[in-house]
Amino acid sequence: MISREPHNNRNLSLAGAKPARTCFTAVRTCLMTACLMAVMHSVFAASTSTVSEVLDTAAQSVDERLSVPVLSVARVGDALIAVGPHGVIQRSTDGGQSWKQMPSPVSTDLVQVRFVDDRNGWIVGHDSLVMHSSDGGQNWKVQLDGRSLLKLLNDYYQPLADKGNDEAARVLNETATASSSSATPGVLAAPLLDVLFDPQGNGFVVGAFGMVLHSTDNGAHWQPWVERSDNDRRMHLYGLAQRNGVFYISGEQGLLLKQDVAAERFTHVELPYAGTLFGVTALDDLLLVHGLRGNLYASRDDGQQWQKIETGITSSLVSIVKQGDRWLVVGQGGELASLDRNALTVGKLRAAKGGEVYGASDSGKPGALVVSRFSGAGVLDIATAE
Structure with missing residues (x-):
């Protein structure tokens, strides 16, 4: 099983929201091509595992004679960590010239890897997976998956819905529909697409169908923030950035969100661009967003005004x-x-x-x-x- 991807549809919800894909998104988060299938089946034994099985089965050893697709790579101290399909995690200590496979407790597809310091890092991927390493990427432990996320959403939103909270009731309804239509009942199989923490252990995970989760203890515990973002249409959320304790999220159709720390929610930031934004970068004096067809925009006043930067690049950034x-x-x-x-x-x-x-x-x-x-x-x- 290579992937489980969102397809095209404009009826957006956790229950089956299907925002528009781009070539980059389809490749990075799903890799649903016949060529990839052929390569991956030559590297790994053919599998028809269910979602539950890939979450409980360690990644198989890679045949070092064959190239293995990599979706994300990150630097941690003097090492590099690369992740990709089938739970494969690789580590390099020579600047990327050679790679050694690291133990991985899952065989689901891994999408993104990030480190906050020389020891602590996170991986997110399909089947609502979050993993954490505290030793520079040599060992990984699951913090969240599609089973525990389903329980988390139900336990969090049910009491609010019982008190008449309409937003909570909507999320519960979407969650129930998504669970009932899942290939593996009891699992939310949507991909998580980015993860980011600050040095104080405060962080977020974002993903398909508007999923937002917040943690204040390095991912040991999570709180859903689905209804705390200006994203009623449940656009896919692709990228995270933070500066001075304030987080930003980029997503589909020009969606950029900024954390309102006091209000404990993400608010919409207006942009002169309506295309998908794959990433956001927050520097001390500059905010950058990048996306389709070489589009790059910059703001020096935290999103009040934007300037397009002509990159001369025609492919997605x-x-x-x-x-x-x-x-x-x-x-x-x-x-x-x-x-x-x-x-x-x-x-x-x-x-x-x-x-x-x-x-x-x-x-x-x-x-x-x-x-x-x-x-x-x-x-x-x-x-x-x-």
């Missing part, structure tokens, strides 16, 4: 990465651009060869970027690319 003293914009097609954060202009770099790029990370080595691809994690030499 998948990452903005700090590499040394510069910021690099990475396109799905392998295009690279260097961002001047003062002038808000970009210098186009030489395009990277090797196929579509799903994400990128600083490698820890000057002039080198690590990207996640269908063919695995690869290192790009950008020192002489300008």
